[in-house]
Amino acid sequence: MENEKQSYNGSGTANVIEETFPVEGMTCRGCASGVQRSLTKLEGVKSAEVSLADASATVAYDPGAATPEQMQQAVEKAGFKLGKR
Numbered sequence: 879m880e881n882e883k884q885s886y887n888g889s890g891t892a893n894v895i896e897e898t899f900p901v902e903g904m905t906c907r908g909c910a911s912g913v914q915r916s917l918t919k920l921e922g923v924k925s926a927e928v929s930l931a932d933a934s935a936t937v938a939y940d941p942g943a944a945t946p947e948q949m950q951q952a953v954e955k956a957g958f959k960l961g962k963r
Contacts, residue, residue: 894924896938897946900961901953904930909958916956920944935960 904910910930917926917935922943928935937949946962953960 893941894938895941896936898934898936899946899949901928901933901935902959902961904928904933904958906930912956913953913958913960916952917949920948920952923949 901913904913907930910928913935914926914928917923917928917937920939922940924938924940926935926937935953939949946960950960950962
């Protein structure tokens with residue numbers, strides 16, 4: 879799966895990047911909810927939408943406050959694997 883990367887500035891104060899990452903290990907809606915919770919708890923993550931059907935997570939985040947590596951670590955702590963960009 880190819881990652882999407884978009885940059886936008888909704889409020890004029892900070893850039894927000896939106897990327898889609900593959901997620902491994904999800905088998906149910908509870909898994910997808912766990913992945914979403916682990917991502918949205920991170921400082922700098924504005925939103926996270928997780929799709930069980932597509933095995934992916936679309937994350938909008940401030941790259942000055944959150945990194946893909948931090949997201950990978952948070953998802954791994956929840957028991958899943960967030961693919962690399």
